[in-house]
Amino acid sequence: MTDHSAHQASPPTGQLQCQGCSLCTHCLPLGLGPEELKRFAAIIDRPRPLKRGELLVRQGTPFTSLYVVRSGSFKQVVVDSGYREHVTHFLLPSEVAGLDAVGEAIHATSVVALESSFVCELPFTSLEALSDRLPALRGALYRCMSQELHRDQRLHCLLSFxxxxxxxxxxxxxxxxxxxxxxxxxxxxxxxxxxxxxxxxxxxxxxxxxxxxxxxxxxxxxxxxxxxxxxxxxxxxxxxxxxxxxxx
Structure with missing residues (x-):
């Protein structure tokens, strides 16, 4: 039988604790110690629920936060000048939405829930300040960005040839x-x-x-x-x- 827990898990009630999350070993704070995890959890806004078809971020809007998928899944889409929608990526639990907006501070794509989902919001100014004090977190952030670039390169090769x-x-x-x-x-x-x-x-x-x-x-x-x-x-x-x- 197919395991649906990746899609159906919901965050615990009460105070958010990264250490209690089943995705902790795959998520952005991978490699942080217990005390560092507490500091990371302190900057996370309470997990936000989204319904199927609901926008997490809209293309062209200002960038303020990264979003870690806690449960469910999303599609990342871009609308071209002819108002045609192109899907550029699918996001699964523990993956990060919004990385493509870090440089220009504007979301280049929209992110839409494919099913009932939860995300953990990371205000980027808080994340930057914390990563300055936690080198392991800064390294994890760089790793996520590198993986995003590698994925885009691999997709380009696949679609080209x-x-x-x-x-x-x-x-x-x-x-x-x-x-x-x-x-x-x-x-x-x-x-x-x-x-x-x-x-x-x-x-x-x-x-x-x-x-x-x-x-x-x-x-x-x-x-x-x-x-x-x-x-x-x-x-x-x-x-x-x-x-x-x-x-x-």
């Missing part, structure tokens, strides 16, 4: 790896995003996404029930992501 099948296989494997990093099953998870969102992210038409999903199911690479996806043949998906279109 990969076949449609390779893009889809790579997407499923990336979701699998990110769930595994958080201690959840790499073989079964929910895809809270729509197929249209997946297509926008991968640079594929909705019809192509549906066709690829059906093809992968016929080849018994995956099984889909509603929004739940099971990866039945991980080695075959890995080969497909490396080799491209190898129909059989």
């Amino acid at each position: 990969a076949t449609a099948e390779r893009r889809m296989a790579s997407f499923l494997l990336d979701m699998s790896a990110r769930h595994a990093e958080r201690g959840y099953s790499p073989f079964g998870f929910q895809l809270a995003m729509s197929r249209a969102d997946i297509g926008s992210f991968l640079g594929l038409a909705l019809e192509t996404v549906s066709r690829l999903m059906s093809r992968f199911q016929r080849r018994r690479l995956i099984a889909i029930e509603g929004r739940e996806v099971s990866l039945l043949d991980l080695p075959a998906l890995e080969a497909l992501a490396e080799q491209g279109d190898t129909r059989r």
Whole structure:
């Protein structure tokens, strides 16, 4: 059975304690000691609930805070000059929204909840001041920014050169790896995003996404029930992501 705890967990009531959070070993304050964690928790605004479709941040608005996903998931989107929406990333628990706005102090993208979700808000002025006193926190912040840059570079390469099948296989494997990093099953998870969102992210038409999903199911690479996806043949998906279109 698929483990849904990554999506359904809610924050505890009462005083916020990072040490009591199941995501603490994967989150921004990774590596902080007990006393440092208390100081970090003190700057966090109370976890904020969002409903599916609700905006966390809007493109073009001033940047004031980073947001750590505590439960649920989000899509990061940019609207171009033709008012077309493009999905640039999906955020899972422990990942940070708003990093792309640090330099210009303006949000370059909007962040939208894909399901009922909670975030921990980190006012950036408080975070900067604390990171000046806690080198481990400053290092963690730099690490998050570096990971964001690496992810963007990897996506650019994927969309520039990969076949449609390779893009889809790579997407499923990336979701699998990110769930595994958080201690959840790499073989079964929910895809809270729509197929249209997946297509926008991968640079594929909705019809192509549906066709690829059906093809992968016929080849018994995956099984889909509603929004739940099971990866039945991980080695075959890995080969497909490396080799491209190898129909059989």
